[in-house]
């Protein structure tokens with residue numbers, strides 16, 4: 001991740017009052033940030049707004065950033081936390097509205113979870129979309145870790161540093177996320193491998 | 194080593210997180226195990242689709258939008274400083290006024306009770322009874338006895 005002007009120099013310039021340094025930082029990371037958000041939340045409409053929120057948080061707390069961490073892992077941690085908050089907030093909202101209508105719908109939702117991949121196959125949905133939809137069915141914790149691995153190509157150690165967890169925890173979360181995805185896509189892949 | 198053992202390692206193998214020795218062992222096993230081969234293939238497919246799925250493009254003026262939102266928040270914070278100070282002073286002022294009113298109210302409260310008042314008006318010639326009911330001076334046991342006898 002070596003840059004012409006490295007991340008630390010940009011941070012120092014920003015701390016010294018150079019607002020352009022912050023803009024350069026946004027340009028440097030906006031693509032990765034947006035895509036981690038997109039893959040985690042699975043909704044294009046939210047990406048722009050949540051990405052802005054991430055960089056506003058970066059702006060506000062850049063003074064607290066310490067050199068012992070890499071800037072990318074510090075930013076990704078903000079992204080992951082914001083995504084997890086967003087998923088939980090939506091889940092509470094959805095559960096409340098479902099409970100409001102009828103309790104039976106919750107059971108129906110659970111049943112749909114395992115059937116959706118097979119149905120999607122029949123509807124002729126594109127393979128990538130089916131896989132991205134399955135990704136949305138994982139828990140927020142499994143989802144974020146697998147996105148950092150598959151999209152960002154971070155090593156177990158880099159993910160561990162980003163999420164402040166052990167490499168063993170990273171390894172087991174990735175393992176479980178993959179097993180869950182395989183289970184969800186089992187029927188879909190039966191005829192397509 | 195069993196099939197189960199290798200199956201557990203497939204995920205780490207895919208991520209290139211195994212030692213050279215483990216890597217070699219797993220490759221040998223997968224060669225002859227259809228189940229592991231298929232599992233690995235699914236993992237591969239999922240990986241490449243998630244990777245390629247990261248194709249979102251932010252709007253061209255994204256950086257400017259972020260900067261604008263930060264400016265707006267900063268201006269909002271400055272604008273809010275006025276009302277906040279005003280509200281704090283208003284609450285303090287109200288507290289002082291209410292405290293003063295409560296204090297003044299207790300100053301003007303009538304000290305005598307209605308019952309005592311009525312008693313005093315009806316039997317004003319009975320000086321000892323008045324003494325018992327109005328604690329202006331000390332009364333003795335004899336005073337009470339005298340009051341009872343004289344009535």
Ligand SMILES: [Zn+2]
Nearest residue numbers: 196199226229
């Ligand atoms: Zn096997």
